[in-house]
Amino acid sequence: MLTEKQQAVLDHLRLVQTERGIPPSTREIQRHFGFASPNSALNHLRALARKGYIEQLDGRTWGLRAKEVQGHLFDVPLFGSIPAGLPTEQEQQAEESVFIDPVFFGLASGDRRRLWALRVSGDSMVGAHICNGDIAILERRTPRAGEIIAALVDETTTTLKRLVYQQDRPLLHAENPRYPDIAPDRLECQGVLVGVIRKIKEED
Numbered sequence: 001m002l003t004e005k006q007q008a009v010l011d012h013l014r015l016v017q018t019e020r021g022i023p024p025s026t027r028e029i030q031r032h033f034g035f036a037s038p039n040s041a042l043n044h045l046r047a048l049a050r051k052g053y054i055e056q057l058d059g060r061t062w063g064l065r066a067k068e069v070q071g072h073l074f075d076v077p078l079f080g081s082i083p084a085g086l087p088t089e090q091e092q093q094a095e096e097s098v099f100i101d102p103v104f105f106g107l108a109s110g111d112r113r114r115l116w117a118l119r120v121s122g123d124s125m126v127g128a129h130i131c132n133g134d135i136a137i138l139e140r141r142t143p144r145a146g147e148i149i150a151a152l153v154d155e156t157t158t159t160l161k162r163l164v165y166q167q168d169r170p171l172l173h174a175e176n177p178r179y180p181d182i183a184p185d186r187l188e189c190q191g192v193l194v195g196v197i198r199k200i201k202e203e204d
Contacts, residue, residue, distance in 0.1 A: 002051065009033070009044045010053055013063060023063030076100055076137065081121040098135060098197065114140045116191060118150060118160070125160060127175030134198050136160060138191025148193040153184040163189070 002010065012032060017023045024032070029041040045062040048054045057063050078096050098117050120134045128148060130136065136150070143149045148162050151172055161172035161182065172182040 002048075002053075005033075006044055006047055006051075009041070010048055013048075013054065017063050023057070023061055025061065076115045076117045078117040078119065078135065081119040100137060100195075100197070115194075116140070117197075118191075120160060120196075124174040124176045124179040125162075128162070130160070130175070130193075130196055131198065134196050136193055137195040137197065139194045140191055143189045143192045149189045150191040150193075151184070152188040152190055153182060154186050155188070158190070160193070 009029060012029065013023050016028075026038045026041045026045065029035070029045070030038050033041070035041050045054065049056070049062065054062050054064055076098050078098050100115075116138055118136050118138065120130055120136050121132055123132055125131075125148070130148070138150050143163050145163060145165050148160065149172075150158065150160055151163070152158055153172070159172060159182070161174055164171050164173045164181075169183065170187050172184065172187070174181070
């Protein structure tokens with residue numbers, strides 16, 4: 001069983017290794033956690049190694065084998081696009097899967113089954129840094145006021161908007177002044193936004 005600090009170090013190792021392909025150095029871990037010396041970081045790494053979570057990959061650097069890093073990723077079904085604009089009527093079918101590291105999104109291993117993804121189209125949520133072409137990662141749960149949700153409006157149309165309330169009535173609020181609030185007669189939350197994956201455009 002890991003201590004809270006050992007789990008934090010392990011999560012950081014996995015996050016960095018997933019992002020750049022190599023684990024952080026002992027000094028990088030020291031700086032990230034504010035340890036007094038590299039020896040403090042090394043003690044945590046040795047404890048993780050004794051418990052079988054990491055090993056020395058090249059005789060010096062402590063990290064996880066590639067298959068263990070990949071095995072930590074979540075396979076999330078990616079459905080068609082959802083409008084970040086005016087709602088549209090469309091059928092949603094999974095078209096592919098995306099792999100995410102749950103650590104990036106503050107998720108636990110038990111969250112896997114509640115996750116799904118949609119590709120965003122439109123610009124009504126640009127004020128929330130959600131752009132056309134982004135992939136929205138959503139969690140199936142009851143939303144709270146102020147959260148961004150994938151909403152089924154009046155049982156026919158879908159859209160990605162922020163859930164707000166006005167005199168106890170739910171409204172779907174855009175993060176772009178060009179779009180008005182939507183006041184649905186019936187509203188069903190299909191998922192709450194937990195993160196966004198952005199595709200970096202390649203230079204011509």
